[in-house]
Amino acid sequence: MKFTKRAMILFILILTLVVTNMTACGFLGFGRTEKWKEEVKLSDGRVIVVDREIINEMGGDEWASNRSGLKPKEYHIRFVHPDESGKKVEWQAKISSDTYPEIPLILDIYSGHLVMFTLVGVGPRCEVYNKYAYQNGAWIEETLPEKFEPRRRNLLVKGRDIPKYVNLEMKRNIDESGHSRREVRQAGPNRKVCD
16 A cells, blocks of 8 residues: 555554653553642641642553542652651652552651551452561551551542642541542551452
8 A cells, every 4th residue: 555645644643642642641651640638637737738649550440430530659758857857758659559659648647756657459459568667767567457556638639620739628628538448548457458
């Protein structure tokens, strides 16, 4: 089949428009990093502002519930240590299930250490809570007992169309809407959660 010069230019133009549109819509996984600032209330009443980032990649649930075709690949949280002026701290999801990284639920200070509670899938319809403590400049995993005192989530879990700044009132409204799963509303009281 022989193409004329005009047909070839038209084909290249259409192909460029299709690829540009797919990229802009996130179908190729480009440019779909979510970034925002979020107010986080610690258990001692202080409020800190953290920088949040979710890096997405292609994949995820079926088309009906995930029309973007994207899923989280990495979660990052950056902030200034509330007890050490000017010291910058970063947390990044360390554990991943077959498809999703662990979800950060709680950032707080207990017994003088920063702690992070997360949730990650470990099998079909089973998830576990993990706990990390920030010590000597590193996040160290601490084994949770099978049962522990439940702690209410203080980090935003929603992952799409997030405003550039999320305050405490916005998070309270999201929580009160009841759209989040029971497992992400708090950590505990059981380490493992299976349906």
